[in-house]
Amino acid sequence: xxxxxxxxxxxxxxxxxxxxxxxxxxxxxxxxxxxxxxxxxxxxxxxxxxxxxxxxxxxxxxxxxxxxxxxxxxxxxxxxxxxxxxxxxxxxxxxxxxxxxxxxxxxxxxxxxxxxxxxxxxxxxxxxxxxxxxxxxxxxxxxxxxxxx
Numbered sequence: 001x002x003x004x005x006x007x008x009x010x011x012x013x014x015x016x017x018x019x020x021x022x023x024x025x026x027x028x029x030x031x032x033x034x035x036x037x038x039x040x041x042x043x044x045x046x047x048x049x050x051x052x053x054x055x056x057x058x059x060x061x062x063x064x065x066x067x068x069x070x071x072x073x074x075x076x077x078x079x080x081x082x083x084x085x086x087x088x089x090x091x092x093x094x095x096x097x098x099x100x101x102x103x104x105x106x107x108x109x110x111x112x113x114x115x116x117x118x119x120x121x122x123x124x125x126x127x128x129x130x131x132x133x134x135x136x137x138x139x140x141x142x143x144x145x146x147x148x149x
Contacts, residue, residue, distance in 0.1 A: 007036060007089055009116070015083045016091065020046050021072045024101055026119045027091065028127055035092035037130040039123050040072055041100050063096035072096065093130040095123075 009027040016025050016038065023043040029036040044059050051068050062068055073094050080090040101107035107119050120127070 009036070012036065012085070012089055012091075013114075015079055015085070016076050019072070019075045019079060020050075021075055024114075026101070026114055026116075026123070028116075028120055028123075029088075030127065030131060033131050035088055035090060037127055038076070038091045038094045039097050039119070039126065040076075040094045041097050042068070042072060060098040063098040069094060069096055095126050095130055097123075 007029060009029075012027045013025050016022060016027065021042055022040055024041040026039040027036050028038070042063065047059075047062060047068065051062065051065075051071065053062070053065070073091065076091045076094065099105075101114060101119070103110065105122075107115055107122060109115060
């Protein structure tokens with residue numbers, strides 16, 4: 001990260017994956033940025049049961065819904081606070097992707113671990129756009145301020 005901090009994205013993914021809204025998650029960062037962003041594949045069954053819309057819509061359309069994105073992002077931020085993540089480990093923006101990562105698309109291994117290099121390449125433009133359009137979490141001034149994140 002831009003402060004010279006190293007993050008272990010797999011550890012973050014393990015915690016963020018505890019959200020009921022999340023089916024799969026890929027956390028990534030750009031070395032010039034101060035936070036991480038994520039590609040989230042929502043848990044379709046949970047979303048359909050708990051996110052109410054006025055129309056019947058495809059899962060792909062649901063993944064474009066800004067309100068759903070906000071709900072999931074807020075839940076990820078709640079988990080970051082619960083796990084006492086540092087500001088640079090807290091997801092600052094997400095993209096909702098409607099299709100699970102699979103071996104067929106080359107994004108997971110036979111043991112269902114994310115192929116980080118492949119996912120990073122596949123979502124490169126999306127990850128960059130998350131930084132360009134996302135809300136930024138600024139570095140806390142003191143420990144008290146950091147605990148409020």
